[in-house]
Amino acid sequence: xxxxxxxxxxxxxxxLPKQLLKEANMNYGDQLQMKVKDGDIVLxxxxxxxxxxxxxxxxxxxLERNTQKHKSTIEDLVDR
Numbered sequence: 001x002x003x004x005x006x007x008x009x010x011x012x013x014x015x016l017p018k019q020l021l022k023e024a025n026m027n028y029g030d031q032l033q034m035k036v037k038d039g040d041i042v043l044x045x046x047x048x049x050x051x052x053x054x055x056x057x058x059x060x061x062x063l064e065r066n067t068q069k070h071k072s073t074i075e076d077l078v079d080r
Contacts, residue, residue: 001017031045
């Protein structure tokens with residue numbers, strides 16, 4: 001399948017055929033994750049994670065931010 005990139009406001013977008021979404025087990029309204037791998041854009045359905053009681057919804061965002069902030073320290077610990 002081919003699609004043309006179109007302008008949507010200040011962004012760009014593409015339409016996804018209903019059959020393609022069905023084959024990928026995706027539906028209207030699903031949250032998607034996007035990444036670039038080997039120069040290609042890869043879309044995948046966001047996996048829902050049920051957090052244990054007491055963890056806030058932004059737990060993984062805070063964890064990722066702090067992991068990146070202290071990346072060199074963490075890597076140094078691995079080498080010990």
